[in-house]
Amino acid sequence: MSAHLIAFFTLREALRRRVVLAAALLTLGYLVLYGVGVWFGYRDLQETQGGPPGLTEGVVSLMLVGGLWSLNFIASVLAVFLSVGALSGEVDQGTLHAIAARPVRRSEIVLGKFVGFTLMLAVFIGVSASLMILIVAVITGEIVGGSWAGPFLMLLAAMLLIGLALAGSSRLSALPNGVIVFTLYATALIGGVIEQIGDVLESAVMFNIGVFSSVLVPTRAMWDMASAQLATGGFAGELSAGPFGASNPPSGWMLLIAFLHLALTLGFALRAFERRDF
Amino acid sequence: MSQPAAIYLSGVSKRYGDTLAVDDVSLSVAHGEVFGFLGPNGAGKSTLVKMILGLTHPTAGEIEVLGQPVGSLAARAEVGYLPETFRFHDWLTASELLHFHARLARVSADVRSQRARELLELVGLKDRANDRISTFSKGMMQRVGLAQALVGEPRLVILDEPTSALDPIGRRDVRDRIRELGEHGVTVFLNSHLLSEVEQVCDRVAIIDHGSIVAEGKLDELLNAQEIELRAGQGAEAAAREILGEGGVRQVNGRLRVRVANDDEIAGLIRRMVETGVPVYDVRQIGDSLEDLFVRVAERGDV
Numbered sequence: 001m002s003a004h005l006i007a008f009f010t011l012r013e014a015l016r017r018r019v020v021l022a023a024a025l026l027t028l029g030y031l032v033l034y035g036v037g038v039w040f041g042y043r044d045l046q047e048t049q050g051g052p053p054g055l056t057e058g059v060v061s062l063m064l065v066g067g068l069w070s071l072n073f074i075a076s077v078l079a080v081f082l083s084v085g086a087l088s089g090e091v092d093q094g095t096l097h098a099i100a101a102r103p104v105r106r107s108e109i110v111l112g113k114f115v116g117f118t119l120m121l122a123v124f125i126g127v128s129a130s131l132m133i134l135i136v137a138v139i140t141g142e143i144v145g146g147s148w149a150g151p152f153l154m155l156l157a158a159m160l161l162i163g164l165a166l167a168g169s170s171r172l173s174a175l176p177n178g179v180i181v182f183t184l185y186a187t188a189l190i191g192g193v194i195e196q197i198g199d200v201l202e203s204a205v206m207f208n209i210g211v212f213s214s215v216l217v218p219t220r221a222m223w224d225m226a227s228a229q230l231a232t233g234g235f236a237g238e239l240s241a242g243p244f245g246a247s248n249p250p251s252g253w254m255l256l257i258a259f260l261h262l263a264l265t266l267g268f269a270l271r272a273f274e275r276r277d278f
Numbered sequence: 279m280s281q282p283a284a285i286y287l288s289g290v291s292k293r294y295g296d297t298l299a300v301d302d303v304s305l306s307v308a309h310g311e312v313f314g315f316l317g318p319n320g321a322g323k324s325t326l327v328k329m330i331l332g333l334t335h336p337t338a339g340e341i342e343v344l345g346q347p348v349g350s351l352a353a354r355a356e357v358g359y360l361p362e363t364f365r366f367h368d369w370l371t372a373s374e375l376l377h378f379h380a381r382l383a384r385v386s387a388d389v390r391s392q393r394a395r396e397l398l399e400l401v402g403l404k405d406r407a408n409d410r411i412s413t414f415s416k417g418m419m420q421r422v423g424l425a426q427a428l429v430g431e432p433r434l435v436i437l438d439e440p441t442s443a444l445d446p447i448g449r450r451d452v453r454d455r456i457r458e459l460g461e462h463g464v465t466v467f468l469n470s471h472l473l474s475e476v477e478q479v480c481d482r483v484a485i486i487d488h489g490s491i492v493a494e495g496k497l498d499e500l501l502n503a504q505e506i507e508l509r510a511g512q513g514a515e516a517a518a519r520e521i522l523g524e525g526g527v528r529q530v531n532g533r534l535r536v537r538v539a540n541d542d543e544i545a546g547l548i549r550r551m552v553e554t555g556v557p558v559y560d561v562r563q564i565g566d567s568l569e570d571l572f573v574r575v576a577e578r579g580d581v
Contacts, residue, residue, distance in 0.1 A: 002381075002382060005378075005381055005382060009367075009378065013367065013369060016369040016370075017369055093363075093365055094361055094362075094363030094364075094365035095365050095366060095367055097333060097359070097361040097363065097365075098359055098360075098361055098379065098423070098426060098427075099379075099382065100333055101331045101332070101333060101354060101357065101359040101361075102354060102355075102379065102382035102383055103351040103354040103355040103382070103383065103384060104351075104354075104382055105351070275335065277328075277333070277335060278328055278333035278334055
């Protein structure tokens with residue numbers, strides 16, 4: 001088996017090419033900005049007199065969910081950018097020729113890259129989400145963030161995009177593949193909004209469009225499930241609804257659909273890359 | 279031959295849409311042979327090489343490499359390949375590239391470092407071992423690519439235009455390396471359009487044009503079919519036609535040119551002419567280099 005060699009190689013490339021450094025620096029900058037925002041927001045919140053009980057906890061939770069929502073977005077963009085040209089791009093450049101001629105299965109190349117990118121995103125989400133929870137805890141004294149299921153679902157969303165981008169990359173070059181993957185990602189995002197509006201307006205058609213988009217690309221659904229896990233406190237559910245989450249988080253079936261989606265895209269990537277001519 | 283061929287192709291074709299890139303090619307390369315594969319640009323050379331490596335799938339036909347079906351891991355473990363593009367991950371250093379490929383080629387850990395060092399020395403990059411490939415010139419990239427091809431101690435080395443980016447000294451070095459490989463019993467499949475290169479190192483050649491093999495054989499046999507130019511007395515042309523038949527005799531710039539199969543035919547021709555009373559003043563071989571052969575093949579589609 002050489003898949004681990006390819007995975008390690010993929011990680012090393014990201015480190016060496018300073019992809020990791022760039023992402024780390026930008027995230028650090030974002031976290032500083034976020035911390036300043038939380039600090040001022042929390043100060044204003046404490047000056048507010050009265051209000052229903054549990055307001056402070058709810059708002060703090062909302063601030064965290066909002067922050068994690070943007071981390072989730074960065075993770076999604078990172079996942080797509082890393083993997084969109086991973087197969088075709090390297091075949092077109094010729095950098096994969098000597099490697100694919102070695103006693104390495106094509107499937108090991110695909111899986112190795114998938115594992116490499118997933119590990120990168122796992123570290124990114126794990127570290128940045130932990131830092132964010134820490135920032136909120138230090139400033140507000142409130143430990144929010146719920147269970148580990150939240151960050152895991154964020155990672156699952158990123159993995160779905162990696163799978164989708166690798167499937168496309170087995171056939172398409174980076175640019176058209178990127179356009180398609182981002183369009184699908186946007187469809188899922190907009191589908192989520194349509195679903196919410198349909199829910200409020202009690203429009204079955206709009207609601208179903210939203211559900212369909214989530215089945216097509218379950219990234220938004222993963223975030224909705226994650227935000228339901230992350231939001232704690234009495235108000236959190238209601239406050240999180242809106243841009244950062246669904247008022248009705250998806251059922252557990254969506255998790256099954258997500259895993260099926262991943263299996264399908266990876267299966268397609270393996271099959272198509274196996275047959276690909278260099 | 280009891281041992282299976284190092285490379286065996288039978289009826290191999292490759293079609294891209296309406297284009298037939300490789301058309302019904304059958305070929306056999308013996309173990310330990312240095313085999314030259316020649317053809318003009320776009321003739322289908324690289325497609326064929328990529329099919330032998332399992333990188334491209336043939337539309338029809340059968341390919342075996344080192345006695346194994348093409349693409350099998352067992353076969354690939356013993357093959358070294360220098361791609362035509364010689365593009366490698368340029369964020370690696372030369373030494374890292376060789377280590378990575380050594381691992382992929384299943385070279386045991388205890389010899390990898392030594393192997394990498396020796397090969398970098400062999401291709402003249404000892405001093406650049408720890409420099410990133412992105413800082414290399416094209417010629418250096420091609421040389422590190424050759425080292426990469428040899429890192430697994432392959433039994434079969436496939437070199438696709440290995441000297442295209444090298445200066446004359448670099449080319450000579452690579453020719454020497456190829457000869458050494460041949461002397462050590464390694465089979466070399468050399469894909470090239472540089473005739474002199476092939477002429478100097480290969481035991482046997484095949485020429486491909488428009489996807490088909492148009493000539494194949496031992497170099498001296500292919501080259502022995504040559505022309506001589508005669509300066510002779512009256513009746514020389516008629517005598518030559520009588521002796522060798524109509525086909526191979528022609529006049530060029532007032533001189534007689536005769537196509538002969540080998541040296542014995544030259545000697546026989548001169549003897550017969552003298553016997554029939556035609557004086558022969560001068561015989562000059564029109565050097566039929568591989569280049570002439572190549573051009574003839576490319577122009578006429580036959581030898």
